[in-house]
Amino acid sequence: MKTDLVQIFEVGPRDGLQNESHLFTLKEKIWFISSLIQAGVRNIEIGAFVRPDRVPQMADTDQLCHYFFSAPKRLGLAQAWCLVPNKSGLQRALEVGVTHFAVFTAATETFAKKNIGMTIQQSLKEFQEILRAARVVLGSKLKVRGYVSTAFGCPFEGKVAPKKVLSVIEKLAALGVDQISIGDTIGVAHPASVQALIQPALKMLDRGQIAVHFHDTRGTALANTLRSIDLGIRTIDSSAGGLGGCPYAPGAAGNLATEDLLFMLNGMGMRTGIDLDDFCKVTLKLFRKIKRPLTSRYLQTYVAQFGLE
């Protein structure tokens, strides 16, 4: 892997929109995802096979997948990922042709129980069964990404020791997942805690197997990303415009904004394949429907300079 290549893993259409109150139509989502791909996005999470009654924002995931997977040229060079939280999600995912699965667990028991209704151990067992079954159907086409949330802090248990996170990472890796995304769910990480976790994780896994997923709740997302890049990480999760917010502190900033990340990476001479200007135009068009201020600083300035058009 060349050191100046960075993979941006765009989570706006899933992690982002799932935490926005505005409901987008299927047509709007297809436009959003297609436009991000046209701007150069190569890895994008487009939906989640969760219960439509519980997460109405993701209710059209099956149709969205059908649209993209039934005619592969619609995705161009991009990989579209979906969250498959359990066995009932597995069935739906396979039916509509999903090959890139994301599974979701946590570093803290309380969060796992409240968020996915399972202990960490139960979730790992569930993933094992999902992946075993999916491999039978998809063979080597199956790609799996495992999220470890609350990796730095938990809204219920407070500070989280790296040891705890590393143990979950180790077990996920043993299941054969291709990539593990280390998530600062509540945005409490800082460069020192990033280093304290990423350094030992890099002794367990290849850097291509690790992604970081920062929230900007306390302003440190980009600084944490910089430290991760310094340490060798080359896959960064981010969300168009900072879509998503923070469910644990409504009104606070959520996901790291892809635009801010791109501005920094471009400046550092790192290549992502994404055109920042094209990307901004897509996000701005989407944000016109969302009744809250933009959280991406870069986009705020873009609007101040060029207006909303």
Place this chain on the structure above:
Amino acid sequence: MKTDLVQIFEVGPRDGLQNESHLFTLKEKIWFISSLIQAGVRNIEIGAFVRPDRVPQMADTDQLCHYFFSAPKRLGLAQAWCLVPNKSGLQRALEVGVTHFAVFTAATETFAKKNIGMTIQQSLKEFQEILRAARVVLGSKLKVRGYVSTAFGCPFEGKVAPKKVLSVIEKLAALGVDQISIGDTIGVAHPASVQALIQPALKMLDRGQIAVHFHDTRGTALANTLRSIDLGIRTIDSSAGGLGGCPYAPGAAGNLATEDLLFMLNGMGMRTGIDLDDFCKVTLKLFRKIKRPLTSRYLQTYVAQFGLE
């Protein structure tokens, strides 16, 4: 200098308030400055000896200085700095007992001309005369900080080469200024451009003589600060709550917020002497008068969690 000590240079009462449309009363400013000092701030820029008709926000600088300098215990352990842009400012500054002077120039000619009405060379000449005269009166009590604005980009001339900035730094240093604050006036710096400028600057000056002054216009202020700290810089300019905005892109974020900086530094185990919680309470009380959203991410989350009280 111990490596885990970081000096925060608080610019909220000057650089911050000067760029806010709301006018604060003398009493409110005294409260604001005194409260920041009580929260542990040790270096604070409190005013500017500019023309009151041009910058009404700074019109009470003389009275403010009189209040603090006529009874030194009001400042406690803090150093209060004032901007002294020219000879007419010098007279006023000396009359009210200012000992810590800030002078202001730029790395680009167009910005210098439009902002201070002088060429860079003229401004350096002016500073030389100001400092010579001030030294006669104050002797070794005189401390001087020189700002070099547009050090990474200029609203009129675009990208700025490190060579240009280093030349201004060298000339300022030759005048005997104690500290030079390198300013990213329009917020276009990123970690690579920070490194490209700070590394050679550190060959010319001791790290204690260099401060960095980042604006968060494109989201990179804290990442740039992290890179500066990595390189050895230990003096960081920031503004309470992110006060100040960006005069070149109204609506965009301005100065790096002190709260976000403190959160990161605390996490990294660096000592500043400032209590983050006390600091937040002061900023929030001030922000109730300002009719724009908070830009500090940390404060946004603080409000989301604890409310405005």
